[in-house]
Amino acid sequence: MALSARRRYRPVDYWPGFVDALSTLLLVIIFLLTVFMIAQFLLGREVTGKDTALERLNAQISQLTELLALERAGSRSSKDELAGLQASLTAAERERDRLRSDAASGADRARAEGGRAEALTAQLDQEKEATGRALTQVELLNQQIAALRRQIGALEDALNASESRDRESQAKIADLGSRLNVALAQRVQELSRYRSDFFGRLREILADRPDVRVVGDRFVFQSEVLFAAGQGELNDAAKPELDKIAAALNELAAEIPPDINWVMRVDGHTDIRPTRNAFPSNWALSSARAIAVVQYLITKGIPPNRLVAAGFGEFQPLDTAQTEDAFRRNRRIELKLTER
Numbered sequence: 001m002a003l004s005a006r007r008r009y010r011p012v013d014y015w016p017g018f019v020d021a022l023s024t025l026l027l028v029i030i031f032l033l034t035v036f037m038i039a040q041f042l043l044g045r046e047v048t049g050k051d052t053a054l055e056r057l058n059a060q061i062s063q064l065t066e067l068l069a070l071e072r073a074g075s076r077s078s079k080d081e082l083a084g085l086q087a088s089l090t091a092a093e094r095e096r097d098r099l100r101s102d103a104a105s106g107a108d109r110a111r112a113e114g115g116r117a118e119a120l121t122a123q124l125d126q127e128k129e130a131t132g133r134a135l136t137q138v139e140l141l142n143q144q145i146a147a148l149r150r151q152i153g154a155l156e157d158a159l160n161a162s163e164s165r166d167r168e169s170q171a172k173i174a175d176l177g178s179r180l181n182v183a184l185a186q187r188v189q190e191l192s193r194y195r196s197d198f199f200g201r202l203r204e205i206l207a208d209r210p211d212v213r214v215v216g217d218r219f220v221f222q223s224e225v226l227f228a229a230g231q232g233e234l235n236d237a238a239k240p241e242l243d244k245i246a247a248a249l250n251e252l253a254a255e256i257p258p259d260i261n262w263v264m265r266v267d268g269h270t271d272i273r274p275t276r277n278a279f280p281s282n283w284a285l286s287s288a289r290a291i292a293v294v295q296y297l298i299t300k301g302i303p304p305n306r307l308v309a310a311g312f313g314e315f316q317p318l319d320t321a322q323t324e325d326a327f328r329r330n331r332r333i334e335l336k337l338t339e340r
Contacts, residue, residue: 201248212241215318218336223270223289226333230277232288234296242293245335246300253306261340264297265308266290269334271327272314287311293333308340 213220226238234242249264256262268286279285290309298304319326 218334221333222328223331223333226293227289230275232279232285232292234292239296242296243300246297246302250301263306263308263338263340264302265310265336265338266293267334267336268311269316269330269332270314271330272317273327281313283311283313286313289333
């Protein structure tokens with residue numbers, strides 16, 4: 001029993017299988033290494049080929065760039081040459097046109113010269129005929145000149161007689177001028193006398209008015225006597241004074257002969273300060289005040305053709321000082337009897 005048991009027990013030998021497994025693994029590793037090396041070799045060749053191709057491409061790009069630059073330079077040169085050729089062509093065309101025009105003008109001149117020669121020949125014949133007629137006319141003109149000389153002699157005699165009469169007329173005109181000057185002087189003296197009479201009457205009428213002055217040959221009213229500040233309408237207090245002046249002027253007008261051209265001039269004046277109302281300027285205000293006085297005098301019977309309204313604004317001051325008293329003196333209405 002024991003022997004049979006020992007016979008049935010045998011130890012297992014694992015070493016051959018292990019060796020077989022190692023051999024197989026080694027073969028697999030060798031195979032993998034071989035495959036890897038082959039792959040590396042092929043990959044290296046592929047990379048080397050790509051680098052070579054890239055270098056070739058770069059070289060081709062450089063060549064193409066150089067060719068493009070050369071082409072551009074050639075294009076600019078061609079354009080410049082084309083422009084020069086076009087300019088030359090234009091100049092040649094102009095010269096051709098000029099030569100054609102000169103040729104045409106030359107032909108026209110030649111034809112004109114031929115016609116001119118024929119015309120000159122005909123004209124010479126006509127002038128010969130005209131010369132003959134002119135000689136005949138000269139003879140007639142000589143006869144007419146003789147007749148004209150006789151007429152001129154008669155006219156000279158008449159002119160001498162006329163000059164004599166003219167001298168007499170000039171003497172008469174000089175005498176008339178002298179007498180007219182004397183008459184005008186007399187009229188001026190008469191007007192001066194009437195002016196003196198009128199001024200004398202006004203002095204009597206306005207003797208109690210300290211705000212009315214006599215300045216030279218005119219009466220001066222302060223504007224405040226006739227108008228409110230900055231206004232162009234007469235106030236009621238001014239009308240009685242103007243009534244007196246109108247009455248004196250009407251009396252004087254009845255005495256002055258009608259052939260003396262007299263007028264009563266009414267002058268309006270303001271100070272230098274600008275207006276602050278509806279009037280655009282001192283000139284307009286002074287004119288409006290002078291017109292208001294004239295219109296009132298017309299209502300009192302003074303003929304309009306004997307009245308003159310004038311506005312002087314601030315441009316004829318009596319006092320150039322910049323004071324209230326000077327401003328008051330410059331704001332005035334002046335009355336003057338004068339010639340028209």
